[in-house]
Amino acid sequence: MDVVTSLPAPGQKRLGLVIDLDICVGCHACAVNCKEWNTGGHGAPLADIDAYGARPEGTWLNRIHTFEVTPKDAPAQIVHFPKSCLHCQDAPCVTVCPTGASYKRAEDGIVLVEEDRCIGCGLCAWACPYGAREMDPVARVMKKCTLCIDRIYNEHLPQIDRVPACVRTCPAHARHFGDLGDPDSEVSRKVAARGGYDLMPQAGTRPVNKYLPPRPKTRPDRPAPQLPQAEAGEATGFLGWLDRALERLG
């Protein structure tokens, strides 16, 4: 393996997530299943400190924030906002790594940490604009979303389970997994149809993961959006006769 933490030449395949903020109900099931799978999977466990005490905390690869969004002329709305590694095309966490522990795979664009090489300097976490990386307090190495690399290519799992744990478990189908480098993939079509966007494009990271915005709310103070009406053509045959007969009755 070439361990130089320069970014690989951009590949065609860009695996990632599409997260639908219109649908997410903020249940945290994705975070729980992520922790459950990844604490026993790829690399060292995801530690918890003082798990049953007064100040529990631990390492998570996925966290769900909740925001309040207030339009200028309408009441506030709540948006649940799951956030995990975005597997950026220009991943600054990779190029700052002094040891080669942090790398981006050329074949599918997944950003990973080789834990045995990680010195725990934390610079990659400083370089990430999104807070996608957390230092494990016990293993003392950097942890991040692997896109469940030990599920998606795992031939011992049934086909339906070969998606990241967060996607598999989401009860609302707010999370989708696929190849965002393929414009015809299901996820790319969703992004195109719904106006999927990048988080904080100012950071210059070109994330692979995309977010689908909440759909516009219905507004009681405005006329409801009109549903398209069926074309009222001239009926023929028996129904046409019935229509005309009823018209004549007034």
Add this chain to the structure above:
Amino acid sequence: MHPAVSVILFTVTSGAGFGAIALIGAGYPLRDHPLAVLLTAMAAGGLAVAGLVASTFHLGHPERAWRAFSQWRSSWLSREGVLAVAALVGFGLHTLARLFTDWPVAGIGWAVSALSLATIFSTAMIYAQLRTVPHWHSALTPAAYLGFGLASGFLLVAAAGNVSALGGVSVALIAMALVVPAWAVKIAWWQRAASATLAARDMTAESATGLGAIGRVRLLERPHSGANYLTREMVHRIGRKHAGKLRVAAIAIGAMLPTLIAALVAWLQLETVFLLAGFVAMMAGLFVERWLFFAEASHSVSLYYD
């Protein structure tokens, strides 16, 4: 950002150490006695090494630190490590050669000098490269690090050195001519920092969530009730309340006091060894300055937590 003691020690002391090494390498006249040369070299090298050792306390796995020499092609942190070791090895050879041989050492001295300055520059670039921390992401960051390294290193070397004047100019006056511009750069850095906010880079809760098209965005609930690595490391708030007072303290101790001491040395034509007091004061001021460098800096991840 969390102002870790290990990183403050690392940047301040290794900056002074490599500044001093750069000056010795460039041929600053030391006292003739071999022991004086050795002690001066050990003071400069010791500061640089102490800083590098302190930096490893910051690591989760210091025993793997050697791996950090591998990624110099892409990583400023790796470059810093490689350059620091090259400068220190070269400086060791330079010192041994001048103590025990008659070989000409000017060539290796200039190389050591260049490597030392490159090391300080790389240290600064570890921070200046980060677009996530707008305070740091500026050419003024390496300028301030280089200025401080050279000024503090000069105070040390001039105190240990053999001459009261270089090219007819009192070394105390030269010290002042290095200390004052270094702090002038830092004041410019602070002025820039006042407007180099996350919001000025259009890094806001609105852009961080992409929800700005709908309306104003405010965090309603954090993901967890407790702290986490990110909040402790990057959403650090302690001490900003006193930032103004601490800046004044940094300038008073780190800039005005060494300048005053150097002025007295020049005016009263005192022994240059009194500049050592100026060196100690400047280092104390730089520790305050470096604490603020971290404590005052905002990281874009705070947009998801505030």
